[in-house]
Amino acid sequence: MPNKNITVIATHENADFDALASMVAAKKLYPEAIIVAPGSQERRVREFISSILLEYFRLTKLKEIDLKAIKKVILVDTSQLSRIGPLAEVVKNPQVEVHIYDHHLPPDPETPSHFSLIKPVGATVTILLQLLRERGIKIAPEEATLMALGLYEDTGAFTFRSTTKEDLEAAAYLLECGANLNVVSELITHEFTAEDVSLLNDIIHEAQTHFIRGIPVVITKVSTNHYIDDFAILVHHFMEIENIPVLFALVRMEGRIFIIARSRLPEVNVGQILENFNGGGHQSAASAVVKGLTLIQVEDKLIKLLKEKIKQPKVARDLMSYPVKGIPPDTPIKEAETILVHYDFNALPVVENGKVVGVITRPVVDKAIYHKLGQQPVKRFMTTEFPILSPEASLTQIKEALLQHKQRIVPIVENKKLVGVITRKDFLNYLLTTPSAFLGGPDLEKRPYQKFITSLLNEKLPKHIVSLLKKIGEIAEHLGYNVYAVGGFVRDLLLRQENLDIDLVVEGDGIALAKTLQKEIKAHIHTYQKFGTAVIILPDGFRLDIATARTEYYEFPGALPKVEMSSLKLDLYRRDFTINALAIKLNPKQFGLLLDFFGGQRDLKEGMIRVLYNLSFVEDPTRILRAVRFEQRFGFKIGKQTLDLIKQALKLNLLSHTTGSRIWHELKCIFLEPNPAGIIERLNELSVLKSFYPALKWDKNLKNLFKEIESVLSWFDLLYLEETYAKEEVYLMGLLDPLSEEETDSFLTQLEFPLNKKSLFLEKRKKIFNIYHLWCKKREIKPSLVYLTIKEIPVEFVLYLMAKLSPYKKRWLSRYFTQWRQIKPILTGNDLKAMGLKPGPIFKTILEELLKARLDGKVKTEEDEK
Structure with missing residues (x-):
């Protein structure tokens, strides 16, 4: 029944x-x-x-x-x-x-x-x-x-x-x-078919962003001839790869319009919105099927509904603190500290004539006082490159200003007037009381400074280097350490430029890792216990520098740093610029993971040179020279804030407090760059040269001399002679060309040249000047005289002389390098003895006369010499 x-x-x-x-x-x-x-x-x-x-x-x-x-x-x-x-x-x-x-x-x-x-x-x-x-x-x-x-x-x-x-x-x-x-x-887990990929491409191509009450809403609409089961999965995948906060996908299939909606934001409840299409779901995900309307009609109705239903989000006006406590640019650092402590602030806006011109933070103030700079005005060290928002700025804009730009406060300006500030504390308190606002943020769900670049490592590095780096990562893992490739190697890898000068940083004991590696690959090792560093030299001569992660502090401006063991992030923070503060993890489970704590990837993409903190040039003024060197090498631009800090450091005359040996090291690096003239010209433009040594000048004549030196050195290198020379000393001679002997002596003393090296430099420089002035008066000169005049002079000074000479007279030295240096008399001392001559000082005289005759073309054969 x-x-x-x-x-x-x-x-x-x-x-x-x-x-x-x-x-x-x-x-x-x-x-x-x-x-x-x-x-x-x-x-x-x-x-x-x-x-x-x-x-x-x-x-x-x-x-x-x-x-x-x-x-x-x-x-x-x-x-x-x-x-x-x-x-x-x-x-x-x-x-x-x-x-x-x-x-x-x-x-x-x-x-x-x-x-x-x-x-x-x-x-x-x-x-x-x-x-x-x-x-x-x-x-x-x-x-x-x-x-x-x-x-x-x-x-x-x-x-x-x-x-x-x-x-x-x-x-x-x-x-x-x-x-x-x-x-x-x-x-x-879903595997896409070719049809899925084609439809996904249409979804991406047709997507349009509508800003409704300040919220970005993406709407995409597509058509297909038959029913697609996995349309919702494709929509979800599109949302993930593009990191979309709110998405509505409309598809026409089998005479009906299907709507798939997803939302990460509390202001957009897609379930409620799609109820108007007889659909269903919840706040974050919903769907609906519509009959009797076209795609355009559904989209128009949807946009109208969105304008009605989307809640007005919080804006800057709702979160800002006011009235604002600001300080003038000339406020002494010590007074700024008093205000910060009194009001328990972490940062203060710097205001001039009602306009926000900078921001000064407590860490910067504390460090300036540590360096005994308390009487200096805040304008010397304030941040001048910072975001400013209007009172109607969205939460997304506030979040980007505070977190992505790493600001402690954001000024809120209306009609060019400072009406409030939003502090990081204000924003975080809001997030704590409204956690959904945090969860809804499209950029806070991921950590954008991390990404895997394993494929780039495999593409750009030789296989044996990649294998070596993996081996190092395995050893570190076994020892319980983390190991990273850091610095210029990582920067140049991202720029697709060749650089196998690899520096490694170990969160652990760098020397212990180096010793373990040395045993496994049978390499040579040099350790430096005081600094926790080691150098590994492989049998083929390849070199690795390994260091324990460390931080550093400076006892006074321009001093050499004191170092202590630390973490990777603090190790990177001590570096000069954001583009040099990148790291790649080498441990097996995360091999190839790029870490960027300070925006280095952004600055590489934008072509910017930026320091990591405001007192960077105070603590190490040589970074000024490095900033210009990297700017010119990569065709980048020094960021506005960093440029302001350079100018303030020069006003404090900080380069004069730096050891000469460190200045000389930076000058050597500049002279070894492909375009040292461009770097020196930029240093002169920024008044860096005269800040270090007022007599240094850059003018049209010196620029032309550098151009000639570059041409001469390129020519000499192409001779492929088995002869090394110090390129930096040729350019140093060029830089000092306009200086008097006394000024040159003083400059070399300031560079802390050893006394014997300085004496030799001055002696050869004087000799070259005398030769130059003598040869300038001559129209022709015998080859023997050229040879005998310069044969005892180091090649660097001869190349400098060649650069100074006119094109015609350059040929004298060209033939000296390519021909005359190789000429020798046919007859030897034994031949002279065989001719019945008694050995003695006369032999040297005879052979020199024979060489002069051969150089000048007076003798050509052995018979001629006899």
Whole structure:
């Protein structure tokens, strides 16, 4: 006899894994109930039902059930009549008892119910699991696996903003019940077909951003000739790869418009918005199916709804502190410290004639006082490159200003007048009281300073170097250390420029790692215990510098640094510029992970040279020379703030407090660059040269001389002679060309040249000057005279002389290098003895005369010499 009191468990059309899992969970609460097979399902759900689910659970098609016999309906994962098909008429029947379990808020008011349990959690199956646990109902492993599928899918593997503590507890319980995560992973992970990729490309191409109440909303609309099961997955993938905060995707399929919506922002509740299209979902994810309208009509209606429904977000005016306590630019550092301490501020705006001209922070003030600069005005060290926002600036703009630009305060300006400031503390307090605002931020969900560049390492480095770096990472892992490649090597790798000068930093004991490496690869090692550093030299001559991560401090401006063991971040913070403060992790699990704490990638992309902190040039004034060197080498630009700090450091005459040997080291580096003239010209433009030594001048004549030196050195290098020379000394001669002998002596003393080296330099310089003035008066000169005049002079000075000479007279030295130096007399001392001459000083005279005759073309053969 047919059952006249049927209980059915049902869910929405186009069922997903959460819907399916919730029906199975509900079956355990209502054992007598029949699970109604959903009228349509997502493709992966359909495949799961046909291949796995039917082995464990019975699903009954609705057409096999006498609808009049249904007396109770258990509705899961939806409360909307519009989404349950023919069952909607059954649910409307007042004689039918309706129980609803759902996580989509708010519930449909038109759906009658005798009992409902609707909670704002990540998945409906979480609600049902709580009931099962309370009632002590056991769950089989296959049931736990299905429920885990629903939970993982609807929470985006616990990354969606709608995920709650209850969802995580449910997942832990399912694992205890034997849920198979391998099955979950296989079914959740999606492999795209060629058709999927083509549609994804259309989704990306057609996307447009609309700013509604300051919130960026992306709407994309596409058409396809047939139904695409995985459209929602494609939409989710697009949102992830583009990091989109709010997305509405419209697709025309089979004469209907399907809408998939996702939101990361609390101001945009996509579930409520799509209710107007008879759709459903929750605040973060929703969908709808529209009939009888075109894509354009649906988009127009959607935009109108968005303008009505999107909440007005908080703006800068709501968060700012006012009135503002500012200080003038000439305020002494010591007075700024008093104000900061009195008001418990971490930063102060610097205001001049009502305009914000800078920001001074407590760390900068503290460090300036440490260096005994308390009487200096704040304008010397204030930050001058900082974002300014209007009172209507959005949370996203505030977040970017404070966190991405690493500012402690952001001035709020209206009609060019300072009306308030937002401090980092103000913003963080807001985030703590409104956590959804933090979770919704598109850029705060990821750590943009980290990315893997393993493919770039493999592409740009020789295989044996990559293998060596991996080996080092393995050794560090074994020792319990972290090891990183740092500095110029990383910078040049990102710039796609060759540089195998590799520096490594170890969070641990750098010397211990170096010794272990040395034993394994049979290399030479030199250790420096005082600094925690080591140099490894491989059998092929390749060199690695290994250092223990360390921080440093300066006892006074321009002093040599004192170092202490530290972490990677502090080690990088002590470096000169952001572009040199990048690191690549070498440990096996994270090999190739690029770490950028200070915006180095941004500055490489923008072509900017920026220091890491405001007193950088105070602590090491030689960084001024380095900033210009890197600017000219890479064709970059010194950032406005960094340029201001250079000018302030020069006003304090800090270069004069720096040891001469450090200045000379930087000058050598400049002279070894491809374009030293450009660097010196820029240093002169910034008044750096005269700051160090007032007599140094750069003019048209010196510029031309540097150009000639560059040409001469290029020519000499192309001779491929097996002769080394100090290129930097040729350029030093050029730089000092206009100086008197006394000024040159003084300059070399300031550079801390050793006395013997300085004496030799001055002696040879004087000799070269005498030769130059003598040769300038001559139209022709015998080769023998050229040879004998310069044969004892170091090659660097000869090349400098060559650069000074006219093109015609340059040929004298050209022939000296290429021909005359190689000429020797045919006759030797033995020949002279054979001719009956008695050995003695006369031999030297005879051979020199023979050489002169041969150089001047007077003799050519042995007979001529005799």
